[in-house]
Amino acid sequence: MTTVNTEDPDWVACMHKIRAMRDQAAFVELFQHFAPRVKSFLLRSGASETLAEECTQEVMATVWRKAQLFDPARASVSTWIFTIARNRKIDALRKQRRPEPEDLPWGPEAEPDQADAMALQQETEKLGKAIAALPPKQRDLIERAYFGDLSHSEIAEQTGLPLGTIKSRIRLALDRLRHEMK
Amino acid sequence: MSIKHHLTEGLIMGYSAGTLPEAFNLVIATHVSLCDECRALVESYDALGGAMLDTGATATMGSGALDATLALIAAADAETADAPCRDNAPRASGVFPAPLRDYVGGDLDAVKWRPAGGGVKQALLSTSKDATVRLIQIPAGAKVPDHGHQGTELTLVLQGAFRDETARFGRGDIEVADEELQHTPVAEEGETCICLAATDAPLKFKDLLPRMAQPFLRI
């Protein structure tokens, strides 16, 4: 059931084409990879076939419409799409509002730092490999935490995954954003 | 800002996964608005969710799915407000961060307080029913009624500070209490203490309010 992509296309470049040129071919590529994954996530979260299909289309349309909000120094494309799909799940399946943190102050030209972006994308890639290497039992637990409805008290605090390095990367990007505003 | 008391990783993971009650999400989003440490951790757990999505199973899309999506894009009427970044733009001043202002319908001066006894006031905010969240106002120097907990309680300080047997909590600090904690928070002298508190079970007040009244007061 698990597929590991050894040679992922450059999704950040795809997002850039969508953002800068409204490039439909780049979107189609993104759609073909992510839509079936988003749909599977929604199905496992308890959506019916019809609802999952409908929500997936909305999620992917949001990817296009909100492309300018994607920040490669803080998230990979799969991370960003995951947050959109999760919010859709909360809205459509759990019928709740999703309170989001206050946005960071954006500078007039808040172009993400290239080196920051590159470093974060590399860390995310490493995380993907670490997940692929997890013993099935542990992977299953994390999967249930994210895709099933494991309650918060059942969620293990330790995933045993290298999240610390990603955290310090994101922290750097946040500091930079805050700094630019001063 | 020097925040000393943070969210637990379990709560952050639950917030990222989207499995927590709305009331908890509100307290967490409000803390994260004030705390870049926890913000970075939330975004790290989002990265975990993204990696799980990317390496996870797939489901077959309907035959016309791509065309339907492109039609949605073309229609472009921004009806589905589900993007992760809403217009939660920070404002110049105020006590409440953006997510809390959304629920209150304004800043501190917009809160409709109700007396809760002993000079303490509270205001329930409307969320899904699996947990409750309210604002609490404690006069400087006053005791918060002694209570134990069922389930989990999150208390985030927005103004002033309180102390209990374990520590001092100032603006941005969050106390995560479970069933074992029996404590008597006292608001510090000097400034009225304002907290945002969420619980997934009714509080058990010892003396201030008769227990029987709780279902009516929705504490």
Ligand SMILES: [Zn+2]
């Ligand atoms: Zn924190």
